[in-house]
Amino acid sequence: MMAGAHIQQFRKDLFLILLPVPIKGFDGFIGTWVYTGSPIVLVDVGPSATVPYLLSALAELEVGPPELILLTHIHIDHAGGVGAVAAAFPRATVVCHPRGVEHVIDPERLWKGSLETLGDIARAYGPIAPLSAGQVVASDMLDAQNVACIETPGHAVHHISFFLGDLLFAG
Numbered sequence: 001m002m003a004g005a006h007i008q009q010f011r012k013d014l015f016l017i018l019l020p021v022p023i024k025g026f027d028g029f030i031g032t033w034v035y036t037g038s039p040i041v042l043v044d045v046g047p048s049a050t051v052p053y054l055l056s057a058l059a060e061l062e063v064g065p066p067e068l069i070l071l072t073h074i075h076i077d078h079a080g081g082v083g084a085v086a087a088a089f090p091r092a093t094v095v096c097h098p099r100g101v102e103h104v105i106d107p108e109r110l111w112k113g114s115l116e117t118l119g120d121i122a123r124a125y126g127p128i129a130p131l132s133a134g135q136v137v138a139s140d141m142l143d144a145q146n147v148a149c150i151e152t153p154g155h156a157v158h159h160i161s162f163f164l165g166d167l168l169f170a171g
Contacts, residue, residue, distance in 0.1 A: 006018040006019075006057070007057055007061065013035060014035055014167065015034040015061060016031045016032070017033075017034060017054060017057045017058075019032060019046040019047075021046075021047065021050065021125070023121060023124045030050065030078075031044075032044055032046055034061065035167065036063045037164075037165065039066075039068050039145075039147075040063055040064055040065065040067050041068045042058075042066045042069045042070070042085070043071075043169045043171075044070070044071060044078040044169075044171060045069060045071075045078075045079065045082050045085045046077065047076055047080035047126055048080045048083075048125065048126035048128060048129060049081075049125050049126035050081060051081040051084040051085055054081065065089045067092060067093065068092060068094075068095060069085065069089070069092050069095070070095050070096075070160075070169065071095065071097075071104070072159060072160055072162070072169065072170065073155065073160070074096055074103055074156075075156060076111075076125050077125060078171060079096070079128075080125050080127075081128075082129075083128065083129030083130050083131045087132075093136070094131060094135055094137070095137055095138075095144075095147075096136065096139060096158070097159065098141075101136055104130070105132075105133050106130060107131075110128055111127055111128045114128070139151075139160050146164060146165050149161075149162055155171070
């Protein structure tokens with residue numbers, strides 16, 4: 001399937017890429033937001049199983065490399081592919097809750113917890129690749145124009161919402 005079949009444009013600078021999860025009934029369940037203004041931003045990259053699709057869709061959009069990758073939280077369906085996506089864009093800065101930083105750098109405990117909680121779903125999402133420590137910044141340390149981080153615990157204690165100009169990404 002061509003990537004364009006699952007790219008939705010909401011305005012000239014905002015796209016949603018619906019990621020095809022290899023689990024029956026999960027169509028349209030996970031997506032990555034792409035903001036093409038300044039800075040170029042990805043919000044939640046999905047699980048590692050969908051990374052090739054995400055990279056293909058980004059190439060199809062021809063938006064250039066992201067400057068920021070914002071993670072609303074580090075659960076496997078939102079951030080499991082961040083290590084691989086960040087490796088594809090080595091100049092991008094990944095932003096997550098301070099409690100999540102150690103887990104995206106060394107995802108072993110996160111992966112084990114995902115397997116224990118989700119079982120076959122976690123296996124279908126794929127293992128979590130580590131992120132380079134030099135590429136991640138805690139949300140409380142982010143200094144980026146037009147981006148504000150707001151702690152919004154609930155679904156996860158490490159949940160962050162992001163204001164990007166007039167947009168709010170809540171995860």
